[in-house]
Amino acid sequence: MKLRNVSKEELYRCSYGCAGCASVLAVRLTLKVLGRNSVFVVPANCISTVSCYYPQAPFFVPMTVMAFAATGAALCGISAGFKRRGREDIHVVGFSGDGGTADIGIQSLSGAIDSGYKFIYICYDNEAYMNTGIQRSGLTPYGATTSTTPSPCFENRPKKDMMRIVAAHDIPYAATACTSYPLDYMQKVEKASKVNGPTYIHVLAPCPTGWGFPPERTIEIGRMAVESGMWQLMEFEGGEFRITHTPRRRRPVAEYFEAQARFRHLRLEEIEAIQREIDASR
Amino acid sequence: MPGKAPVKKYITANEAVAHAARLARVEVIAAYPITPQTSIVEKLASFIASGEMDADFIKVESEHSALTACMGARMAGVRAFTSTSSQGLEYMHEMLAYSSGGRYPLVMANVCRSVALPWSIWGDQQDAIQQRDTGWIQLFTETAQEALDMVLQAYRIAEDHRILLPVMICLDGFIQSHTEELVEIPDQESVDAFLPPYDPVVTLDVDDPHSISVGGFGKHYAAWRKEQQEAAERAKEVIVEVGDEFARIFGRHYGGLIEAYRIEGAQAVLLTMGALVGTAREVVDEMRAEGKAVGLIKVRAFRPFPAEELRQALSQVKAAAVLDRDCSYGYEGALATDLKAALYGLANPPAVLGFIGGLGGADVPPERMRYMLERALSVKKGAPSSAEFIDL
Missing domain, CATH: 3.40.50.970 (Thiamin diphosphate (ThDP)-binding fold, Pyr/PP domains)
Structure with a gap:
């Protein structure tokens, strides 16, 4: 895939997303790869909230709103139905947030991967329950404040490792991505679309409203997440993990933290401890 | 066919x-x-x-x-x-x-x-x-x-x-x-x-x-x-x-929303849903043979609720005994409640006696059904009713 070949067609437009919303960007990029031959399942999350109130209809492909905990099961049912109708060519896509994936929807996701049906489950991760007002989720990183982990009681547990969780299901294909690396993301979506089985893509989607940075810095913040090592771009395929992008220069995590309101309360020694942990994991 | x-x-x-x-x-x-x-x-x-x-x-x-x-x-x-x-x-x-x-x-x-x-x-x-x-x-x-x-x-x-x-x-x-x-x-x-x-x-x-x-x-x-x-x-x-x-x-017909069984001229009618209807039929037959004016209504549709059908079927009846295999705790059996609501405004409504039984697999033998119908036969018109647990 080359950037100049990316479709100019916008199959998702006119949402009520916040300025600088990377989750909206993730939907657009996904549809640029998959095109009109795809259907979307969107559970309770920011995207359904900013897209799915009648008579608004920003999706130009078929989509359904789904109950919070039910994305994986809906993907199975739809995929089974299309299989019965000889339409396995249609991409069945789940578009769920971090809470909908790692918390309330994790059981259904586990069952869905286990079922073996063909679908692409995309977790767009803005690291908290944003549409209900920035409450912590299982994917809120250690050290972040949210409306349910206010300073000084910041989130005291690490982000759940969804990649290892889905890999433990022996999933045929899984990947992490970030909206600040669109080509890398789109290549992974394309790869997933060619797998005849369950696939999972976890895309980090910086949230200006919830993370506390100006909307024009969304792309920059995503890059900082990857350059600092707070987020890694990788694939899981054939039972192996593989890093798909290694930053040319390593950025101190302090710079990433300083750029966002949610980490401002962290003391120097706490930041240094996080930095040491990142360095040790490399 | x-x-x-x-x-x-x-x-x-x-x-x-x-x-x-x-x-x-x-x-x-x-x-x-x-x-x-x-x-x-x-x-x-x-x-x-x-x-x-x-x-x-x-x-x-x-x-x-x-x-x-x-x-x-x-x-x-x-x-x-x-x-x-x-x-x-x-x-x-x-x-x-x-x-x-x-x-x-x-x-x-x-x-x-x-x-x-x-x-x-x-x-x-x-x-x-x-x-x-x-x-x-x-x-x-x-x-x-x-x-x-x-x-x-x-x-x-x-x-x-x-x-x-x-x-x-x-x-x-x-x-x-x-x-x-x-x-x-x-x-x-x-x-x-x-x-x-x-x-x-x-x-x-x-x-x-x-x-x-x-x-x-x-x-x-x-x-x-x-x-x-x-x-x-x-x-x-x-x-x-x-x-x-x-x-x-x-060639099989089940009677629509409700099945009314031997309610012609009945003074007391038992209402229930599901498999216990089978026992109730036999009890009604036995009591009819004894000359007692009793009948049975099998409620087949719970939602939508057959309010009009029940009003018509019960308009001339003195009392209805309702056997619920459920309880809305703090009130009574659900069928009893819904029946009372359906009968509201009827010129001369039957008394409704609520019974709760067959809970947790408890057997509801014919004599319990007979008891409910006898209670209904002897009740005074319009008398208040309550949720009586019959399994005990």
Whole structure:
């Protein structure tokens, strides 16, 4: 895939997303790869909230709103139905947030991967329950404040490792991505679309409203997440993990933290401890 | 009757329900094990394994997912089936309301069982009754044959474009689910003549994209809910219509929303739902033979509620004894409450005596039914009633 070949067609437009919303960007990029031959399942999350109130209809492909905990099961049912109708060519896509994936929807996701049906489950991760007002989720990183982990009681547990969780299901294909690396993301979506089985893509989607940075810095913040090592771009395929992008220069995590309101309360020694942990994991 | 002669077999109601799903040409099954439902989906799995049925069996990890997967199959334009009981039905609760509000024509068999705590795997109807307000059409059956026949009818009712609501066929745990009866299994040709292929109104169609099952503010939300209520009310006619057509093809008729049994000139009438109707029939026969003016009403449709039919049937009756296998704690049995509401405003309404029994699989022997009818015969017109637990 080359950037100049990316479709100019916008199959998702006119949402009520916040300025600088990377989750909206993730939907657009996904549809640029998959095109009109795809259907979307969107559970309770920011995207359904900013897209799915009648008579608004920003999706130009078929989509359904789904109950919070039910994305994986809906993907199975739809995929089974299309299989019965000889339409396995249609991409069945789940578009769920971090809470909908790692918390309330994790059981259904586990069952869905286990079922073996063909679908692409995309977790767009803005690291908290944003549409209900920035409450912590299982994917809120250690050290972040949210409306349910206010300073000084910041989130005291690490982000759940969804990649290892889905890999433990022996999933045929899984990947992490970030909206600040669109080509890398789109290549992974394309790869997933060619797998005849369950696939999972976890895309980090910086949230200006919830993370506390100006909307024009969304792309920059995503890059900082990857350059600092707070987020890694990788694939899981054939039972192996593989890093798909290694930053040319390593950025101190302090710079990433300083750029966002949610980490401002962290003391120097706490930041240094996080930095040491990142360095040790490399 | 078209087609070859139907097969008669001694089978349980669970097996009968599995035959119905097979004959309905269900293409997607998603189910999770729970007693006393499990033998339905085991049988369906064996039909698929032996090639008697061509369907996908989705191995889900919970009932919540089972119902969701069935909804997903419907979104893809394919007929689906699931069944459950008790805790499983409760675990589905969110998706019950979700699917009815989304107007998905799902069909599910619920093998009625008590709910925990206290733990009990045995039968009563608390599970189904607790889902009363989720927007599902709830039809109760008495026999294995009726369970089979009603699953077939349920697909016609649910998928009717005037209705588009999910239908729950209730059968009583163990009394029906695990008891063999002689059942006539219809032939495929006759079922095909009765039940045409699924004709969905809207699907996830890439050539005609729609956002479906979306949200609505204020007036839109209210307008859709009013449409849902109108469809549920309309279902009263469609249930009767489908039952009549079924009778024309298969020769079995169950009486529409209610079946009134020997209520001509009755002073006291017993009302109940499900398998206990069988015992009640015998008790009414015995008491009639003794010259006592008693009758029976089998309530087949719990939602939509047959208020008008009950008003008419009970307009000349002195007292109605209601046997509920459920309790709305802090009030009374649900059927008793709904009956009283239906009778409100009637010039000369019967007294309503509420009884709660058959809980947690407790046997309700004929003498208990006789007791309820005797109480109703001796009650003073309009006398207040309460929820009396008859198992103790």
